[in-house]
Amino acid sequence: MRTVRMLTAAALAAGGLLAGAGAAAADSPSASASPSGGAAGPTEAGTAFRTATPVKPGQRATAEASTGDYLYWVLPLDSGQRATVKASVKLPPAASRHAASTWRIDVYDGLRRRQACTYGAQSAAAAKDAASVELSCTLRTVRPGAEPWAHDPLPGSYYVRLTAAEVAKEDLGQPVRVEVSAETRDTGGAFAVDGALAQPLVPGITARLAAEAESGAAGSAGKDRPAAVGEPDGGWSGGRWSDRWVWTAAGGVLAALAGVFGYSVTRGRGRPPHVPPRG
Amino acid sequence: MITRKWAAAGACGLLAALAAGLFPASAAAGEPAAKDSPKVELVLDVSGSMRATDIDGKSRMAAAKQAFNEVLDATPEEVRLGIRTLGADYPGDDRQLGCKDTKQLYPVGKLDRVEAKAAVATLAPTGWTPIGPALLGAAEDLKGGNATRRIVLITDGEDTCAPLDPCEVARDIAAQGIHLVIDTLGLVPDAKTREQLVCIAEATGGTYTSVQHTAELSGRVKQLVDRAAAPVVTPVATQGAKQCQGAPKLGAGLYTDRESFGEHRWYQVDVRPGQELRASVSIAADRAVNNDYGVLLRAVTVHGREIVRGSEAGDGRTDAISTGLRYPKGESDDEDGDGGTAAETVCLQVGNSFSAPASVKTAPGMPVELVIDLVDGPDGASDAASFGLGRGWWLLGLLTLAGLVAGLVWGWISRWRISVWRTS
Incomplete structure (x- = not known):
C-alpha cells in the first residue's frame, strides 16, 4: 500500500506544481497584455531619438504630421516578447499629390541598432491616388541576453521611426495622419537563454539609476520621466522566468512516477504473506 | 520521497523565479536636470x-x-x-x-x-x-x-x-x-x-x-x-580628437559633436571591471548627401586592438543613421598582472561614409549624437539554455524513460535483496 500512497502523493504534488506553474505563468510580468482593440495612446510623435514619444504595447498612438517628417516613438519590450509594429498613414487628398510615394517603418533597439523585420510590409508604396498605406514589422523575439558581438534583440527601449522613404519634392510638407501600434506575443521558453542583462537597454539609464540611488526612493516609480523612457507594465522581468521551469519540473514528476511504476513492476507485491515480518 | 523532493525543489525554483521576476530590476525615477523654461x-x-x-x-x-x-x-x-x-x-x-x-x-x-x-x-x-x-x-x-x-x-x-x-x-x-x-x-x-x-x-x-x-x-x-x-534631455557639447591619445574623456551621458565627411572622431571612456559600456551614435544628414551612406562605431583598446564594433549602412532619404555597441568588461582582468579594480580606458571611434555632391559645403560637419551608459555587467551565461533547463516532449520522454529504468533497477535490487534475505 505504500506504493499507492506514494503514487497518490506524487500525483498530488505534480498537480499542485503544474497548477502553481500555470498561475505563475499568468502572473509573470513577461506575459504581456495586448488588447486587440488598442487603447488610445499619445497623440503626438517625436522627431528624433531624443524626443521620441513613449508608447506602450497595445496602445494606439496617433499623430498629425507633414509628409517628409521623421516620426519617432519608443516602446518597452521585455524578454520573450515578439512584437509586431503596425502603422497606418492616411495620405493627403489625392488631388493635391503629384506622384506615388513609399513609406517605411524602421525599428531600432535601445542602442540605436537597426533591428530586422522578420516579416511584414516594412515599406510599402502608395499609388498616386491611394487614400492610405499600411505598414507592419514583426521583430525577432527579444532574448534576455546575448553576446556583445551579437545583434540579437535585447530587453529595453525600442524606437519606431516612420517616414516617407521616397516622395516627390512637390509633395513634401503636406499634412498626413499616422497611427502606430505595437502588439506583443509571448513566445514562451523556446527562446529563453542563459545570461541576462543587468539593466535593460534603456538610453540614459545610468543617470536614472544614479538619481534613484541619490533620492533613495527605491520602488517608487516617478511620475515625471524623461521622454525616452518607458517600462513594461509591472517592470522588467529580468529574464529569469521561462516556461522551461515548468517543462523541466513536469519532466521530473513524470520521471518519478515512471520510477515508482518501474519499482512496483519489478519489486512485486511487497513482502510475501507467508514470510514472517522481520524481528 | 524522491517525488516530494522534486516537487519541493521545483516549487522553490518557481518561487525564486517569481520573486525575481515580480520585483523589477529597475524601478525607475528621475527626470532631466532643472532647466530654463523653453x-x-x-x-x-x-x-x-x-x-x-x-x-x-x-x-x-x-x-x-x-x-x-x-x-x-x-x-x-x-x-x-x-x-x-x-x-x-x-x-x-x-x-x-x-x-x-x-x-x-x-x-x-x-x-x-x-x-x-x-x-x-x-x-x-x-x-x-x-x-x-x-x-x-x-x-x-x-x-x-x-x-x-x-x-x-x-x-x-x-x-x-x-x-x-x-x-x-x-x-x-x-x-x-x-x-x-x-x-x-x-x-x-x-x-x-x-x-x-x-x-x-x-x-x-x-x-x-x-x-x-x-x-x-x-x-x-x-x-x-x-x-x-515637451521635456527633453539637453546634450553636452564635446569635441572628439583625431586619435585616441588626447581624446576627451567621457562619462555616462548624452553628447553632441560635429563630424565632417569621411572624418574619424575619437573619445575615451573609462570602464571598470564588472561594468558594461553601452555606446550609441547617430550621425544626422543635415544637408543633401549622396544616396548611400554608413556609420561605424568601434570600441578599441588603447593599444589599438578592436574589442567590438557597431556598423550600419543605408540608402535613400534619411534624417540620421545610427548604430551602437556594448562592451561588458569581465570581473577579473589579469592582462596587466596588477589587474584588480583599475578602470580600462576604452577608445571609441566614430566614423562615417557619407558623401555629398560637389556643390554641397562640407563645413561645418554633420551633427553627431553620442549616448554613453555605464551599467553593471550582465550575468554570465554558463549554458546556452536558460539555467540549463530544458523543454519539449523529447525532454519529458527522456526523463520518464530514465525514471522508469531507475525504478525497474531499484525494484529489481529490492527483490534480489529480499530473496537473499529469505534464503539466508
Whole structure:
C-alpha cells in the first residue's frame, strides 16, 4: 500500500506544481497584455531619438504630421516578447499629390541598432491616388541576453521611426495622419537563454539609476520621466522566468512516477504473506 | 520521497523565479536636470507678397494673423514666446535697406497675450523677404540659458537677399551648439521657396510644412510650440580628437559633436571591471548627401586592438543613421598582472561614409549624437539554455524513460535483496 500512497502523493504534488506553474505563468510580468482593440495612446510623435514619444504595447498612438517628417516613438519590450509594429498613414487628398510615394517603418533597439523585420510590409508604396498605406514589422523575439558581438534583440527601449522613404519634392510638407501600434506575443521558453542583462537597454539609464540611488526612493516609480523612457507594465522581468521551469519540473514528476511504476513492476507485491515480518 | 523532493525543489525554483521576476530590476525615477523654461520665437514674413489672397479666400496675411491669435491663446504657460517679423517696415526698392528689415515685434519672455495680439494686429504686408538676417536675429533673441530653443519660420516666398543663403545661415546657427531647431512653414509655396525651406529645416533637424489652409497653419504652429514645451534631455557639447591619445574623456551621458565627411572622431571612456559600456551614435544628414551612406562605431583598446564594433549602412532619404555597441568588461582582468579594480580606458571611434555632391559645403560637419551608459555587467551565461533547463516532449520522454529504468533497477535490487534475505 505504500506504493499507492506514494503514487497518490506524487500525483498530488505534480498537480499542485503544474497548477502553481500555470498561475505563475499568468502572473509573470513577461506575459504581456495586448488588447486587440488598442487603447488610445499619445497623440503626438517625436522627431528624433531624443524626443521620441513613449508608447506602450497595445496602445494606439496617433499623430498629425507633414509628409517628409521623421516620426519617432519608443516602446518597452521585455524578454520573450515578439512584437509586431503596425502603422497606418492616411495620405493627403489625392488631388493635391503629384506622384506615388513609399513609406517605411524602421525599428531600432535601445542602442540605436537597426533591428530586422522578420516579416511584414516594412515599406510599402502608395499609388498616386491611394487614400492610405499600411505598414507592419514583426521583430525577432527579444532574448534576455546575448553576446556583445551579437545583434540579437535585447530587453529595453525600442524606437519606431516612420517616414516617407521616397516622395516627390512637390509633395513634401503636406499634412498626413499616422497611427502606430505595437502588439506583443509571448513566445514562451523556446527562446529563453542563459545570461541576462543587468539593466535593460534603456538610453540614459545610468543617470536614472544614479538619481534613484541619490533620492533613495527605491520602488517608487516617478511620475515625471524623461521622454525616452518607458517600462513594461509591472517592470522588467529580468529574464529569469521561462516556461522551461515548468517543462523541466513536469519532466521530473513524470520521471518519478515512471520510477515508482518501474519499482512496483519489478519489486512485486511487497513482502510475501507467508514470510514472517522481520524481528 | 524522491517525488516530494522534486516537487519541493521545483516549487522553490518557481518561487525564486517569481520573486525575481515580480520585483523589477529597475524601478525607475528621475527626470532631466532643472532647466530654463523653453524659448520659442515665431518669425513671420510680412513681405509684400503676403497680400495675395489665396488661403481660404483670405489674404495670406489675414490667415497668418488669425493663426497667430489662436496660437497665442493656446501657448502653454511655461513657454517663453517671442515674435520677430521680416520685411515689415521698409516698402522701398533699395535692396540694401530691404535686406536689413527685420525686427523683434514681441520680446522673448513671459507671454502677455493681449499685448502680443495687439502687436500682431498692427502688421501690414510691406517689404522684402530677408530670411537669413531674420534667422540670425532670432537666434540672437533666443540666446542665453540652457532652455530648449525653437524658431518657427512662416513665410510665403524665398529669400530675396542673396548671397546670404538662409540655409547656410541655419546650418551655422545649428553648429553653434545651442540646440536650436528651426521649423519652417511655407504658405502656398512655390518650388524654390519649398526647396529653401526644406533645406533650412533639414539643416537644424526641424520639420517643413506646406500650408494651404488657415486651420492647417494654426494647428501646426500650436503643435510646434507644444513640442518646444515637451521635456527633453539637453546634450553636452564635446569635441572628439583625431586619435585616441588626447581624446576627451567621457562619462555616462548624452553628447553632441560635429563630424565632417569621411572624418574619424575619437573619445575615451573609462570602464571598470564588472561594468558594461553601452555606446550609441547617430550621425544626422543635415544637408543633401549622396544616396548611400554608413556609420561605424568601434570600441578599441588603447593599444589599438578592436574589442567590438557597431556598423550600419543605408540608402535613400534619411534624417540620421545610427548604430551602437556594448562592451561588458569581465570581473577579473589579469592582462596587466596588477589587474584588480583599475578602470580600462576604452577608445571609441566614430566614423562615417557619407558623401555629398560637389556643390554641397562640407563645413561645418554633420551633427553627431553620442549616448554613453555605464551599467553593471550582465550575468554570465554558463549554458546556452536558460539555467540549463530544458523543454519539449523529447525532454519529458527522456526523463520518464530514465525514471522508469531507475525504478525497474531499484525494484529489481529490492527483490534480489529480499530473496537473499529469505534464503539466508
